[in-house]
Amino acid sequence: MIILQKKHEHKNHYKQIIEQDFLEENIRNGSILSISQWREAKHIVQEQKIDVAVEFSSNACSLSDKDEISKAAMVQINFETFKDGRPFTFAKMLRKKHNFKGELRATGHVLPDQFIFLIRCGFDSVEIKEEDRDIWLELLEIDEGLYYQP
Amino acid sequence: MYKYSDTDKKIIASRVKQFENQVNRRLEGKLTEEEFKPLRLMNGLYLQLHAYMLRVAIPYGELSSKQLRKIAFIADKYDRGYGHFTTRQNIQFNWPKLLDIPEILHELSLVDMHAIQTSGNCIRNISSDHLAGLTLNEIEDPRPWCEIIRKWSTFHPEFSFLPRKFKIAVIGCTKDRAAMMVHDIGLRIIKRKNQVGFEIFVGGGQGRTPIIGKKIRDFLPKKDILNYLEAILTTYNQEGRRDNIYKARIKILVKELGIEKFRSLVEENFSKLSNKELEIDDKSIKEIFGFFRLPPLKPNTNQMPFKKNQEYQYWINQNVIPHKIQGYSIVQISLKAPKKPPGDATSNQMRALAEISDKFSFSEIRVTHEQNLVLPHVSNKELFNLWNQLKIQNLATPNLGLITDTICCPGMDYCALATARSIPISQKISSHFNNYLKQEEIGNLKIKISGCINACGHHHVGNIGILGLDRKGQEFYQITLGGSAKEDAAIGEIVGPSFSKNDLIDAIEKILNTYKKHKINKSDDFLSVFRRIGIKEFKKDLYDNFTKKA
Numbered sequence: 001m002i003i004l005q006k007k008h009e010h011k012n013h014y015k016q017i018i019e020q021d022f023l024e025e026n027i028r029n030g031s032i033l034s035i036s037q038w039r040e041a042k043h044i045v046q047e048q049k050i051d052v053a054v055e056f057s058s059n060a061c062s063l064s065d066k067d068e069i070s071k072a073a074m075v076q077i078n079f080e081t082f083k084d085g086r087p088f089t090f091a092k093m094l095r096k097k098h099n100f101k102g103e104l105r106a107t108g109h110v111l112p113d114q115f116i117f118l119i120r121c122g123f124d125s126v127e128i129k130e131e132d133r134d135i136w137l138e139l140l141e142i143d144e145g146l147y148y149q150p
Numbered sequence: 151m152y153k154y155s156d157t158d159k160k161i162i163a164s165r166v167k168q169f170e171n172q173v174n175r176r177l178e179g180k181l182t183e184e185e186f187k188p189l190r191l192m193n194g195l196y197l198q199l200h201a202y203m204l205r206v207a208i209p210y211g212e213l214s215s216k217q218l219r220k221i222a223f224i225a226d227k228y229d230r231g232y233g234h235f236t237t238r239q240n241i242q243f244n245w246p247k248l249l250d251i252p253e254i255l256h257e258l259s260l261v262d263m264h265a266i267q268t269s270g271n272c273i274r275n276i277s278s279d280h281l282a283g284l285t286l287n288e289i290e291d292p293r294p295w296c297e298i299i300r301k302w303s304t305f306h307p308e309f310s311f312l313p314r315k316f317k318i319a320v321i322g323c324t325k326d327r328a329a330m331m332v333h334d335i336g337l338r339i340i341k342r343k344n345q346v347g348f349e350i351f352v353g354g355g356q357g358r359t360p361i362i363g364k365k366i367r368d369f370l371p372k373k374d375i376l377n378y379l380e381a382i383l384t385t386y387n388q389e390g391r392r393d394n395i396y397k398a399r400i401k402i403l404v405k406e407l408g409i410e411k412f413r414s415l416v417e418e419n420f421s422k423l424s425n426k427e428l429e430i431d432d433k434s435i436k437e438i439f440g441f442f443r444l445p446p447l448k449p450n451t452n453q454m455p456f457k458k459n460q461e462y463q464y465w466i467n468q469n470v471i472p473h474k475i476q477g478y479s480i481v482q483i484s485l486k487a488p489k490k491p492p493g494d495a496t497s498n499q500m501r502a503l504a505e506i507s508d509k510f511s512f513s514e515i516r517v518t519h520e521q522n523l524v525l526p527h528v529s530n531k532e533l534f535n536l537w538n539q540l541k542i543q544n545l546a547t548p549n550l551g552l553i554t555d556t557i558c559c560p561g562m563d564y565c566a567l568a569t570a571r572s573i574p575i576s577q578k579i580s581s582h583f584n585n586y587l588k589q590e591e592i593g594n595l596k597i598k599i600s601g602c603i604n605a606c607g608h609h610h611v612g613n614i615g616i617l618g619l620d621r622k623g624q625e626f627y628q629i630t631l632g633g634s635a636k637e638d639a640a641i642g643e644i645v646g647p648s649f650s651k652n653d654l655i656d657a658i659e660k661i662l663n664t665y666k667k668h669k670i671n672k673s674d675d676f677l678s679v680f681r682r683i684g685i686k687e688f689k690k691d692l693y694d695n696f697t698k699k700a
Binding site for chain 2 (some may be wrong): 059061082083084085086088089090092096097111113114115117118119120121135138139142143146147148149150
């Protein structure tokens with residue numbers, strides 16, 4: 001798998017899933033937390049000034065203001081199916097309502113035809129198979145700049 | 151009419167390229183059928199019973215003669231020489247081949263047409279009043295607003311993968327000729343304290359769960375319309391059900407939450423998420439309205455010509471209505487000629503109509519949600535001449551708004567979802583009630599026929615609704631009474647057990663007898679009588695001594 005950040009490939013710094021039992025001991029730069037783990041451990045993240053990602057599933061995209069998601073370095077949304085359009089709205093909410101300024105990444109079942117939609121809703125990057133790189137870039141090129149909404 | 155800008159043209163062209171790419175990926179196996187399906191649907195391509203079906207968008211039902219000629223060309227070259235106008239003012243081709251689709255889309259793009267978002271779980275073609283801009287009692291022409299909304303909703307990055315399809319209709323006066331109240335969002339332009347804005351309805355729809363839209367806003371200033379639509383769509387995209395396709399429409403969400411709760415969520419999104427850039431300023435409103443100016447019509451005192459030709463007089467009486475500019479008429483063309491599938495037009499008819507519209511109506515043609523066509527600006531003195539030319543093409547059937555002017559879905563003759571045929575029912579009705587005077591005596595009456603519970607034939611809102619069902623391999627038809635798609639929108643009530651195909655006409659005759667028995671005068675139409683006497687009287691007359699009921 002590779003990470004495409006718009007037109008550029010970039011390194012994946014977020015890999016490690018943390019086991020619940022040793023949350024506090026294991027948390028470090030590059031950890032990927034579930035939202036419940038984030039709620040439990042966000043004070044550590046702030047104290048130790050580490051970069052972690054919070055992962056959501058497309059069918060469980062919800063947050064409250066108390067979650068202080070703007071303090072996470074990255075949010076990753078895993079599409080269970082590309083037909084689930086909730087992450088597009090969730091992305092807007094993260095940016096506009098929750099003031100999230102970090103990296104927003106799509107993973108899971110996403111189609112290259114959706115690349116432009118992802119970017120325009122506030123996603124920065126997407127995790128895809130290496131062999132699909134060309135088609136993702138090709139479709140982005142076809143669609144780029146051609147839309148009506150601000 | 152709206153004229154495409156360079157950006158519009160580029161967007162359509164890029165979509166053709168993108169679809170070509172998708173078809174190739176499908177053929178190479180890089181896209182699974184499951185993945186390809188929503189993508190092709192968003193380009194209007196369905197897989198039907200026998201073949202693919204391509205639905206081409208006719209935004210708010212407005213066509214130029216040039217576009218109609220192109221549609222005729224496509225019907226001949228890639229299909230079987232005809233097309234089918236739909237209840238959402240679009241046109242469908244029933245027999246195209248998958249490999250030809252990119253080429254068809256390319257041909258369409260040459261006349262500023264496309265099939266974008268005519269299907270799929272996204273915001274569909276914006277529909278409107280087919281008399282928009284033509285009548286006197288209009289607050290404002292709804293078409294410019296349809297165009298503004300069309301642009302905003304096209305390839306909307308956030309709302310292209312909704313829980314389910316999403317239909318918006320806009321009207322500009324108190325008369326509702328667009329079935330606005332049974333849309334996911336219905337917008338009516340109103341005036342309050344000298345300010346023009348929108349009255350907004352939400353959660354209407356037909357299908358398995360027919361619901362009349364609920365009012366969510368009494369008044370919204372014009373400039374905020376896109377932000378308010380975004381607020382509704384944001385709420386729906388987040389909260390709408392995705393666990394069950396039959397419960398995924400916004401009407402179910404509104405019903406489950408209740409309109410009060412739904413409204414509070416929408417209003418919160420509206421106040422917190424509104425985007426300054428989506429506000430529409432007076433300058434751009436004016437610019438869009440510029441596209442929809444009337445052609446240069448000169449008011450005059452010409453009357454509709456009188457001829458000693460009964461058929462012509464029937465047609466004038468039934469199909470022709472006055473234009474807001476004196477001396478001109480609006481000519482409604484029935485696509486419900488006897489024995490023809492409702493809403494179908496052949497390529498020859500389309501070409502002839504294109505020419506007729508060039509000659510008599512400033513090259514403009516409108517499509518109605520009742521599957522008819524309109525020539526919007528015809529000089530009164532040309533009416534007889536025009537009638538003669540329409541007649542040659544079998545386009546002068548005088549039955550607008552009468553019992554044989556049925557709405558009808560394609561049914562089991564084409565559709566993979568249908569449980570019964572609907573076109574033959576419509577043909578039976580049109581043969582049985584062929585006589586104009588007989589129809590005229592019955593008066594305004596809307597029969598709407600669907601071949602399954604998905605209700606594409608609008609049976610729920612027919613004054614008489616007919617729903618085709620399958621009973622152990624036999625086609626049966628359930629009748630509902632009292633529905634209306636107009637400003638007095640109502641869902642019809644089931645009158646009782648269903649009828650076989652052979653008993654159906656007899657049942658309709660009985661229903662009409664009950665109506666005639668209680669009719670007070672000529673203007674007392676079917677719906678008024680139904681509302682006065684209720685379903686019981688009809689039930690009694692229909693089922694007492696009826697031996698062959700199912």
